[in-house]
Amino acid sequence: MQWEYHVxxxxxxxxxxxxxxxxxxxxxxxxxxxxxxxxxxxxxxPEQYQENVGSEHPAMQLSKFLNKxxxxxxxxxxxxxxxxxxFLIMKRQVD
Numbered sequence: 001m002q003w004e005y006h007v008x009x010x011x012x013x014x015x016x017x018x019x020x021x022x023x024x025x026x027x028x029x030x031x032x033x034x035x036x037x038x039x040x041x042x043x044x045x046p047e048q049y050q051e052n053v054g055s056e057h058p059a060m061q062l063s064k065f066l067n068k069x070x071x072x073x074x075x076x077x078x079x080x081x082x083x084x085x086x087f088l089i090m091k092r093q094v095d
Contacts, residue, residue, distance in 0.1 A: 002094040006074055010086040025049050 025038035042049045056064075066076060069090060076090040 003091045004094050006069075006090040006092075008090065011082050011087065012081065012086045023049060063068040 002004055025041040029036055029038045036043065069076075074090040075090045075092060076088060077091045080087045
């Protein structure tokens with residue numbers, strides 16, 4: 001029996017406070033000691049401060065990804081975490 005492998009890399013960052021701070025114009029304004037207002041930051045950097053209304057939960061996104069790979073005959077065989085990186089090891093039998 002022969003196997004083919006596919007490795008998927010996911011970034012894992014446990015520090016949600018960093019992400020919240022990075023996408024929070026009020027926190028950014030405070031960090032700049034009020035020199036730029038939160039409204040100005042939102043207006044000038046819309047891609048940084050866009051609201052993720054309607055975006056799917058990461059678990060649902062991963063579920064859809066794994067289901068798609070399953071339809072392509074890939075099987076999740078192992079996960080390996082190295083630092084902040086998570087690797088999904090997938091395999092499928094070679095005909």
